[in-house]
Amino acid sequence: MAEPLIFDLNKDGRRGYALPALDVPALDPADHIPSRFLRQELPLPSLSELEVVRHFTRLSRLNHSVDIGFYPLGSCTMKYNPKVNENMARLPGFAHIHPQQPEETVQGALEMLKTLEDQLAEVTGMDAMTLQPAAGAHGEMTGLLIMKAYHKKQGNHKTKIMIPDSGHGTNPASCSMVGYEVINIKSDARGSIDIEDLKAKLSPDVAGLMITNPSTLGLFDENIGELASLIHSVDGLLYYDGANLNAIMGWTRPGDMGFDIVHLNLHKTFSTPHGGGGPGAGPVGVKKHLEAFLPNPRVVFDGKKYKLQTKCRESVGPVLGSVGNFLVLVRAFAYIMVNGREGLKNASAYAVLNANYMMARLKKTYHLPYDRFCKHEFVLSGKSLAQYGVKTLDVAKRLLDFGFHAPTIYFPMIVEESMMFEPTETESKGTLDCFMEAMEMIAREAAENPDNLKNAPLKTPVRRLDEATAARKPDINYFQRPE
Amino acid sequence: MATYIPTTPDELQEMLGAIGVKSIDDLFAEIPPELRLQGELNLPAGMSESEMARKVARLAETNETVDKNVCFLGGGAYDHIIPAVIDHILLRGDFFTAYTPYQPEVSQGTLQCIYEYQSLICGLTGMDQSNASLYEGATANVEAINMATAQTGRSKVLVLQTLNPEYRRVINTLNGALGVEIVTVPFEDGAVDPSRVQELMNDKIAAVVMQYPNFFGSIEDIERISEIAHAAGALSIVSANPIALGLIEAPGKLGADIVTGEGQPLGIPLSFGGPYLGFIAAKKALLRRMPGRIVGRTKDIDGKIGFVLTLQAREQHIRREKASSNICSNQALMALNATIYMSLLGRDGIKEVAYQSFQKAHYMKRELAKVEGVSFPFTGSFFHELVVKIPNARKVLGKMSKKGVFAGIPLDNWFTSLKDCVLIAVTEKRTKDEIDNYCNMLGGFING
Amino acid sequence: MTTKFTKEHEWAKLEGDTVTVGITDYAAHQLGDVVFVELPAKGSKLQKDKVFGTIESVKTVSDLYSPVTGEVVAVNDNLENNPALVNEEPMGAGWICKVKMANPSEFDQLLSEADYKKICD
Structure with a gap:
């Protein structure tokens, strides 16, 4: 029923x-x-x-979730969300304070914000942070506004942003929302940015280069130093999409790689729960030369008291009606405290270990388009199953029958029939082994009994849904159902 | 230190062996040495859960809460009663540790909740369609303005000065960045005279943005202003307080094309400003301009009812630089929070929350009128928030805060003409005693 | 009556000085289930090789490029309620609009069926 x-x-x-x-x-x-x-x-x-x-x-009970089982959704960092953080976010001293209370009554809240800013700046190697953006895409838009404000002040005429073809969909969408034109840069045979293509397209009207490193293929771009020099040579800025920060915490820092602007996704790297699609938090960090442009209000400490400073002449202005998704920030703060410097480094170490462990075994069964050590995630192609009439979608659906969530599929778009796996550090070897057995069994099934895959899933609360009718005759409001 | 990593030393060796490396360091070998972090991050060492919890609790305790104090603050966030049921449901891991329902077969819980949320928001606002949520009340207007400029092909908007000034600042930042020209329409007597909108209206205007009730608590004439907008081919955008809609007419019935709002009053804790809930609902003609996720009802291959993310071709992951919005993560859990609240309170409960808030705010006005020195700069109809002029307001507010009463928001933060004016919000949670005590205390501080 | 093609996978069928425009079998198949067609307004002016609308399927969206310059004299209103026509009969009942050509010689510059087929292979 x-x-x-x-x-x-x-x-x-x-x-x-x-x-x-x-x-x-x-x-x-x-x-x-x-x-x-x-x-x-x-x-x-x-x-x-x-x-x-x-x-x-x-x-x-109809949902799959991290608390129920493995959730290797690439680019989303579905790690365990520690329960104690929920308690911290429900402390009355944090949950029951009004955003317009007098400053002297919220000193603890402001201290938490300032401390978290400093911690995130340290992890990313940046000089200053804002915690205001409510999600990753919101952080992107904020970072790009800062970029725009910088160029305006410099008197630079800039109209374009470079984005690799493996980039997240939010990257180009955010560029459009601040009025920049997008130039797509190709990936090379190793899955890194094609430097020759970038050089050919680089011009004085390029405002910046927006990338993730490791990329959405889970690969670290060793040429990042050269990329930074190239973009800086036209007074462009290097933008770090922090979706993949879980690969490198404590090992290397965007700031040290030459990035000028960074956004983070606290709901990925810093374990705040994804909530079925939010709320997240998308703090933005910048180097010193961009600090004046950060959104206001900014949290400042005058040696005695914390204050919210709104008069910041060069600021891009507020990007949210409040200081940010405060209780999400509390959870990230608690997570960093428990982990500490060595815990964060270990998180990345084991995230990378788990991904390579899976990749080493699964590449024997599925096509691996870029065969080199990955970071926290890797991308396989389901194209070898085409001979049986089986698609990546079918593999994903069959995994649901085994009690696993599917990987991210059909992204990044540069890999045919792509499947992107991100195990995270909080999964045990036993879980990974079970999952890989299922993947291998599915590959055998594709050859022997492909209908099992094409009809999958069979055991879920509902089976494959009619998405075409859903979009053709939208039933999106109970009070106005189509005939 | 606590650890969330399950791998044992033996397993580590096995895994390294399977990969064919000697140590985890080898997996980071491709990071050029000059880019490697030398030494450790400059952060404290980790600690156990209990040590952390104690430290964080200590920090939280230094804040003054609305539980220990009495809160008359509003301005977009309100101290309403929150039923206990909500948090128990939100704490189910099946909800809060899931992500965006990309695999609908194993996400029917989240999807059906969003469908119900969309429908409830439509019912509340009187609109045809809602999305799955936006960040919060301020940015919801930014999205609405983007819809309006795309729909009309015009790039100028009229924003009423009575729209929450924080929202107006966010509009300036984000819509301003795309070259939208923002014209502010000034108020008189706590609301905007529609004739002022008429004067500024022309065929270059994409939309009028207003708040209902407005920032001062007054009931703006959104019906007349919407008519003026429509006559010029502009859209009417109304930022509404969802609780007020238990008492005042749905904006959809009064001509609004897009209704946005801050969903915090629907059972979401004050949380120092977030996470809250942005909602957006619109008329049918704007379906393909809607930002973000939308859930639709359909059937599976066995004919069983089910829910999916639909109309996805609007969104950034497909349309990339041509998408009308970049939103990806939204506030799904907060939408669930509001859905549970609306279901639990139900029709009669929401009406009563609105009714009691209205009654208590009006009682408070009558009692304040008895306090010598207090005056009211505005005369119009209001819902549960009002502006009061108090001699030496900032000083008095400070004294009341020390006595455990958050007595109001000084309006000279944003409006130089409103010196000594204070915005006071009264919800159903305030009691007669608290209101009486406020008035007595105020009288003492003004005249003492 | 001649039908010609564009490299953007539109077809154009000539009737007097007017062409009927739609997307090809190949394009319809590549898109998958079409869920929405953004039609041009009747009376609007189209420019050869310029975007005049979009077509959405469940998982993707693509721009429609006008094969010729001219004025839209008819649009296929049936697509509003039944976009599936594009999948069922892309070259027939799934037509999108009719354009009265400003410059009939443009039609001759379009691809022949044989040349178009080479692009698809």
Whole structure:
């Protein structure tokens, strides 16, 4: 049985929650608000508390999650989310403070923010941070605004950003949102940026180069020093998409590689929960020469007190209505405290170990387009299964039957039938072994009984869904269902 | 120190052997030596969970909370009652340790919740379609303005001065970056006279952005202003307080084309500003301009009802530089928070939260009127927030804060003309005693 | 009646000074399930080789390029409710619009079926 919609559980007159009785004399709202502004209908459901609890509990059981099983979704860093961090985010001293409280009443919150800024600056090798952006893409936009402000101040005429063809979709989208044109740069045979292609396209109107390192192929670009020199030679800035920082913490730092601007995804590298798609946090770090452009307010410490400084003449301005996704930041703060300097380095060490361990075995069964040591993730191609009429999508769906989440599929786009695996450091060898056995079994099935794959999944709460009809006749609002 | 890494030394050796290297260091060999971090990160050593928890708790305790104090602060975030049920559900790992439902067959929980969320937001706002959520109330307007400029092919917007000034600053930063020209429409008597909008309206304007109730708590005439916008081919964007919509009419019924808002009042803790919830809902004609994820209902190959991410060709991972928005991660867990809140409170409960907030704010105004020295700069209809003029306001607010009352937000932060004016919010959580005590204390500080 | 092609996978069928425009079998197959076609407005002016609309499938989106310069004299309204027509009959009932050519000689510059097939292989 499918779980009914909350609206189908409605029973008029039922109450799920009792408020305290009104203890002030009541007025007739109609005497104080013009009638055209008084609400006529309110089409919300009415349920009891237990019905609400059961409905959402039952729905929760239809999800795969890190707490249930392996989640090797590449580029998303689905590592374990320590439970204690949830407790920290629920401390009343953090959860129950209003953003407009007087500064002297929120000194602990501001101290936490300042400390976290400093810690993240240290991990990335940057000079200053803002914690305001609410997610990675929001951080990208913030970083690009800083880039734009820098060029404006320099009197540079810049209109373009270079992005490798393996880049995340948010990269070009963020560029467009701040008004930069995108130039795509090819990858070379080793999966690194094709330096010749970059040189050919480099011109004085290039504002910057936006890359991840390691790349979305999970490969470290050894030419990063040269790339930095090249982009800096036209007074362009080097931008680090921090989606893959989990590969290098404590081993090397974007700031030392020559990056000028960095955004992080705390919901990836720093273990804050992904929440079914958010909230995240996308702090941005910059080198000294860009600090003045950071969004305001900035947290400052005058030796006695923490303050929120809003008067920053060259700042790009605020990018969010608050200091950031504060409780997400609290969780990352707790994570860094527990791990410390050696814990973070180990996290990256074991993330890389796990990825290479998997790659070394799976490349015997699946095509590995770039055969060199990977960092925290690697990309295989499902193209060898085409001879059986099997696609990467089928492999992904079959994995669900084994109780695993699928890898990221069809990204990066430069690898045909791509599958991107990111095991993270928190998975045990035993889990990786089980998963790889499933992958090998699926490869055998593709040859022997391909229909098993094409019909997969069989054991999940629902099977393959009709996405074409979903998009052709959108049913996205209970109150306006198509015929 | 605590460790979240399960690998034993023996397993490490086996794994290194399988890879064919001697140590983990070998896996980092391709990082040029000059780029390697020399020594360790300059961070403290790790510690156990219990040591960390103690330190973090100590830090948290130095903050003054709205539990120990009495909170009359609003301005976009409100101290409402939050039912206990919500957090118990949010703490289910099946929800909070999942990610974006890329594999719908194993994400039906998250997907159905988002479908219900979208529908509830549509019901609340009177609109045709909602997305799966945005970051928060300020950036939701940025997305709405992007929709409007794309839809109309125009690049100028009118923003009412009564829109939350923090939201206006974010619009300046983010829409300004794309060359959108922002014209501010000034207020009189706590709201904008529609004739001022009429004067500034022309066929270059993509949209009018307003707040309902507005930043001062007043009920803006969004109906008349929407008519003026439509007559010039511009869109009407309304940033609404979702709780107020339990008492005041849905913006969809009053001409809004896009409704955005801050979802924090829907059971989300104050959290020093986040994570909150941005919502956005629009009329049908704008379907393909909607930013971010949208969930649709469909069937699986066995004919069973199921849910999927749909209309994905709008989004950045497919459209890349041609996408209308770059949003990827949103605030899914906060959308779930709001969905549980709306389901639990239900129709009658949301109405009552709105009704009680309205009643208590109006009671407070009557009581404040009795305090000598207090005056009210604005006269119009209001919901649960009001502006009060208090002699030496900042000094008085400081004294009240020391006595455990967060008495209001000084408006001269943003409006030089509103010196000594304070924005006070009253929710259903405030009691008659707290309100009476506020007024007594205020009288004492003003006149004492 | 002659049908010619573009390297962007549109077809154009000549009837007098007007061409009917659509996407080819090959393109429809590559796109997969088409879910939406952004149609040009009737009366709008199209430029040869310039984008005049987009076509969305479940997993991708692609631009539509006009094979000729001219004015849109008809659009296939059926696609609004039934975009699947593009998959079912891309070269027939799944047509997109009719364009009255400003410069009929442009038609001759388009690819023949044989030349187009070479591109697809």
